[in-house]
Amino acid sequence: MGQSDQFSGRLGLIFASIGAAIGTGNIWRFPRMVGANGGGTFLIPWVIFLFVWSIPLVIAEFAMGKRSRTGTVGTFRIFAGKKFAWMGLWTAWISTAIGFYYAIVAGWCLKYFQLGISGGLTGDGVDTTEVWNTFLQNPMQVIAFQFLVIAITLLAIWKGAKAIEKVNVILMTSLFVLLFMTLGLSLWMDLSDGSLDGALFMFTVDPAMLAEPEVWINGLSQSAWSCSAGMGMAITYAVYMRKDEDTVLNAFTMGFANNSISIIAGLAVLSAIFAVSADPLATVTNGSSAITFLALPEVFAQAPGGAVGAFVMMAGFFLALSFAAITSMISTVELCVRNFVDHGYERQRSVLITSIAIFFFGLPSAIMWVKLDSAGVAFPEFLEVQDHIWGYGLMFSGLFIAFSIWKYGYIKWKKEVELGKAPPGFEGYLGIGVSAFRDDYINTGDNDIEDGRRWDLCLYLAFPILFSVLMLSYFGDMIANTEDVWNPANPKGLGIILTFWSVVAIVFISLNKFLIARPLYRNVPEGAEADISLLPGGDDPLVTVVGAEAPMAELVAEAVD
């Protein structure tokens, strides 16, 4: 039945999880958000929410994955109980569904790297809109690059954790180097016109903007999305942790690294745009993500040093972007694959199935409904509809994680009360229940940093409030700004989201009983045995470890006895 698998060292895990966290969002979304939300003003909520939202959730994920030693389905089966295995399926599905079209987005980045090195974006008479439209309207090209991304991803995860680690180390290191290179050139560009106004803007607080709720909501969502907090990635990578791995420190490292990259990318992009654009803020803030492919090539083309400068900027930036996208793609596919492997499928077969599925289910997003917007810029509507439907679903994965933690705390407290070890009543709950998960699974003694009460506050108080604010603001905005918002046939409405969600939820909930009838193989590396017997799903005889005898046989044997 295969063998357990683990990262070779600490840096491997760190690089893999940084790779998962750093995606296109850090590089093209972050500068846009800074531009649209008052420059330096935006950084304040963005950093605050790193500590209040993103890092605590990642800590929780690491701790859960490290203990359950299974992917999302198994983790929820063990942590939330048998009835809730479907939550893991939801988490896995959302991530995979996003993978369907994310591969295409990653393909765009690769294509632009190719264009960058072949000079297709520089020179006289290059109309970046035309380049973009021509590319997007050519399905075979889009598919070819999508295929390329999936092929690279497949090769990277074919062998398991050690290979993932190697690929991530290489890609992430290159990304750092490339981004620093781009940053250097950008700052030079910005400085050569007399002032570092891009950098100044990025670090200047506008007190009026600080009072805008919009800025805070944007700061929260940027932090949540770009760290991939609560989305199941960290659960998956924690499966390959060594026993003595530190969940808290790793989470902090990952969060800081993620934000560091964002700052570098933000500085690089903003400086370059402020250096050459007549109306820099309009350039960064207007329009969709496609603007990256329209505005930035124009900006980079004006880099100092003539063709060489432009070449370095263009190739460097888009290669970094591609790397960021591919490493995120890797974690997406791995999240899905891990779940297959947990349920007894052979790794290579799972990788192949997942990759093929991602390729074929991604095809509609690549080729369907490629339209022109009012400014004559092509956009793939089907892809955007997919993003619209599944993008928000990610937030629920975070809610499910919090639910498991809340549930564990409550059960533990009840049990202690029964045993007479804990006082009943609200105070008792605050004392034992609220900190139960932290005491039992985070502060396991392997940590350099002990996680304190602050974490409880984040998970029990801040999380539900912020989750509600985020959801209400998203949906409130949608309801206020979309006509016909409840009609499920409206691809931009709320009706379509709720329809798809409920269908998926109903299907998954009804699949739950088949899911928990299957044996679950935990990936427990040597010397990393961890006790799960206290957990709601921990006493399940069908839960066993990789390499152990098939539990069915054991059960059968028991029956014979």
Next chain:
Amino acid sequence: MWGACGRNDSMSSTRRQRSAFIAIFILMMPIMLTSVSSTVATSLNENESGNTPEDIWSEDYINMIFPWAPANDDILQFKQYHTYETMKTRMMRLAEDNPDIFEYHEGMNGGTNARGEEVTANAYEGWVYGHSSPWMKITQDVQGGDYNAFVGDNGNYPDRHDVMIVGNHHAREWMSVQVPMLQLEVIAFSYENIGYDNDGDGLVDEDTWGDSNGDGQLDDDGDCLALAPEYQDSNGDGTACGPGDHGVDEDYSEQFITDLVNSREIYLIPMLNVDGNIYDREVFCPEPAWESCPSGGWRKNLRDNTATGVTPIPDLNEQVDEDCDGVDLNRNYQFEWGAPLGATGPLIPGTCSPAEGELDGSNNDVYNGPVDDRDNDGDGQINEDHVDGKDDDADGVTDEDWWGGNSEPETKFIQDMTEMNDDVGDGSSEFKTTLTHHSYSELILWPWGHCTDCQSPDHSQLEYHGQKMADMTQYANLQSSSLYPTSGDFCDWHYGVHGSYCYTSEIGTAFHQRPEDIGHIAVRNLGLGFYIAEIADNPRERANLGLGNVSQQNYLVTPNNVVIPESGDIPIDICVSNEFPYSEANSAVKYRMVKPSRLQSDYGPREWARTPWESVEIERIDKACTTVDGNGTVLRAELPVSESSTGTLHYKAQLTTLSGSQSFYPADGSYYELGIEYRSSYGNLASSLFLFVIIAGAVWGGLGACLRLMLDSDDPREVHK
């Protein structure tokens, strides 16, 4: 044992998987290769001879599938004619679905009319089938406003201009029902549906009715003209890129229609002559009428000329007598009724003959109705002051004892609606403009009709608006009597008695057009009803300004010429011709700032239409400017746009004259777009350095600290414990 067995299994299956993987990879290679070859192929196949419709528009638009009904609903898709019943059902449905702008009616309540007569609701019912004409009251918040007890409608607002649009005076003129019905559908669909892309080309409001950019082509956006020649005449009328062809005036402004509905009261009567229409369709000339009687059919209403006692010939047969019955409604209005030219005088009523009699001229198609022998003013004399706008008997009262006319339920209906719909209570008609659809001949007609070689006092103004509508449809623009003299028609009465600018459209090329032609002919004439509503505020002044080229001389500063100051409000100037009688109090510059929110990745007209317009008063500043051909004055509005906002500023000017006609610049329903840059300072070195230190310290410092801790702890754990 188990383990070893498992391992063997998995090894062999790994090998199998690998070969499967290679096989799949090989299968995929052709796809990758084709991707390269297709790039080459597309670049070779550049079409040089022009576009096909599929290159530009949506499939629905090309097949003339309207968005308000399923594709297979022939009637609502204008591929089959409305009957009285389908029209009524549809009108009721539209009123039910759009209760904020539509109120459905049949006939009127009645009461004491403007002439002091007691009228009951059944006075407006057709002679034979007994239906009153259905009509729609159209205005914003139609359930609000004042209630008119006689007419029975709500939504009467003194400050909204009233428009009457009438179809089907003549029973066989089926297209004259289709055009107002299309207008009704378009209003229902377009109201507040701002930025709808009618033709699916990705552009919005790019081609409204007429030649709005003045290049002599109706196809303002040039999409029809960009077609390969074989596609340019989609309606097959012989004119390439003419009205009714694909891509011509196809994407009008929904904002314009919404604004009209909000500022006008439209009385739309798609089928006045219900009796005649039912008779023509069911008895006289049933479908396929376009084959059996394309240019024939029943014209009049169904007055029983024998039984009602005005002719001596007894008709004991209760059936409609096609050789005798009916009154030509468009000869039955009172103004110059029965005047000597063209129409049949009242002394020669419809000449009826027994079925086998075969007398010449048996059916008088322009019979104008019976003589009114009553003493209308009760002075003991009869017919002493004929309706002609003059005091014929010099008794100080004008037109008080008429000779005849308005004898029919249908014309009475128009008469009483006109005379009783008095929102302001000044006793005069509210309908400053009126339009009646007829067919056929492709003409736009206007008063006078009753006299030849005569001109009305508003001749040149009427001609001016007529020409605008003729330009839209490429129909001929004529004074009515230049075609042939008619007396007692709708427009002579409306203009002659009530001073309403009244137009008659003669739609199409047959009474019974072939069904496949309904759609494009209706589309070709769609703009008429909107134009007539637009000019309803003050048609005379609009024409005067237009004729004097004064209105066009005003201009709003274009985005390129706006000077955005470093700080403070943004000034928007309008250069107004010195001859333009603007009202400073009622004119304004309207603006809005639009900016994508985080939910809107493709932010366009659909989204920003939801941003309401703000209004800023204009102020005359002491500065001269030059209009196209004359001196002008600068009016300025200071738009309070924040210095730290970025995005796009939309602005337009609304100029109102002292006598109330309202024009929008740059044009109705459209606006200028001006990119607004961030104008406040991007920050200063000291404070940004401070924040940089904090943020970078927190993030990079945190990262550094973590990494150090981590590298340290790669030592044996015991050290830390």
